[in-house]
Amino acid sequence: MSPRKGKKRAPVIDSKVTCETFETTDEASLAISETSLAASETSIATSETSQAISVSFRHFSGEFPSWAAFHEGLTEYQDETHQLYKIRSTNSVADRNEQRSATASRRGTS
Structure with a gap:
């Protein structure tokens, strides 16, 4: 991937x-x-x-200048259509490994 x-x-x-x-x-x-x-x-x-x-229902799509604007638009869409969407976020493998390395360095186990 x-x-x-x-x-x-x-x-x-x-x-x-x-x-x-x-x-x-x-x-x-x-x-x-x-x-x-x-x-x-x-x-x-x-x-x-x-x-x-x-x-x-109309489609929810577009580009937003910020995440705050995206969440505001999604909230309005959910209110208009009476639908609720759960938003999941993902971390990249590189970010996860970096966080684990930083945690290991602080603990002295790297």
Whole structure:
């Protein structure tokens, strides 16, 4: 793997939410024929509907002059779309090794 170099950019978040298909039975759609109840010629019509709901949000993307501006923009986006994103940060291997070497030097174990 090669290390990433250059300008840090905000991640592009594909914000498409698709809800599961659901089925409902409309109790009000049950129709009973009252004219032939005595002769047990009752007719009941049941209507079942199946619907899929798809909701799309605008994409969160762009370049920001600072991390503070990025976090402010992300917070506004989360508020507008009612979505929450967990931001993870990573350290490069070189940074991690440098921190470990510094800790070892302070302890005298290098």
